[in-house]
Amino acid sequence: MTKDEMFELLHRRILRLDETCGDLPPDSDQRHKLETERDALSQRQQQLAAKIFDEQSSTYQALSGQLKAIDGQIESVIASLERFEETLALLRRMVSVADQLVGVARSAALP
Numbered sequence: 001m002t003k004d005e006m007f008e009l010l011h012r013r014i015l016r017l018d019e020t021c022g023d024l025p026p027d028s029d030q031r032h033k034l035e036t037e038r039d040a041l042s043q044r045q046q047q048l049a050a051k052i053f054d055e056q057s058s059t060y061q062a063l064s065g066q067l068k069a070i071d072g073q074i075e076s077v078i079a080s081l082e083r084f085e086e087t088l089a090l091l092r093r094m095v096s097v098a099d100q101l102v103g104v105a106r107s108a109a110l111p
Contacts, residue, residue, distance in 0.1 A: 001055075001061075001064040001065065001067075001068060002055055003053050003055060005064075006048070006064050006067060006101075007045065007048070007049070009067060009068060009071055010041065010044075010045045010048075010067075010098070011045070012071075013041065013071055013074065013094070014038060014041055014042055014045065016075075016078065017034055017035075017037070017038040017041070017091075018038065020034060020078055020079075021034050021035055021038065030084055033088055034087075034088070034091070037088065037091040037092060037095060038091075040095045041091070041094060041095050041098065044095060044098035044099060044101075044102060045098070047102045048098065048101060048102055048105065051101075051102065051105030051106065052105060052106050053101075053104075053105050057104075059104050060101070060104065063097055063100050063101050063104065064101070066097045067094060067097050067098065067101075070090055070093050070094045070097065071094065073090050074087060074090045074091065074094065077090070
């Protein structure tokens with residue numbers, strides 16, 4: 001997956017989380033938990049935007065592949081409130097993988 005494809009995946013996931021949160025009552029505990037993970041994912045996306053990646057490295061390929069796989073799992077469970085905890089766990093894994101990507105990239109400000 002290219003860096004652009006990774007950003008598009010994260011962007012789509014954040015938008016889908018916004019839609020899902022909008023379907024829940026404003027005072028819902030589930031909504032607040034989803035919003036927390038959505039905000040964390042958005043922060044990681046912003047951090048990743050300031051990084052340069054070697055898209056051919058095995059580490060990048062493995063981590064971006066994990067993001068794609070987790071995103072697919074989230075899509076299969078997010079609409080079901082009965083599977084809320086599974087959705088939340090998957091979102092936390094996605095944020096963790098995004099953290100790892102931030103760690104393997106180098107700053108765009110470096111020469």
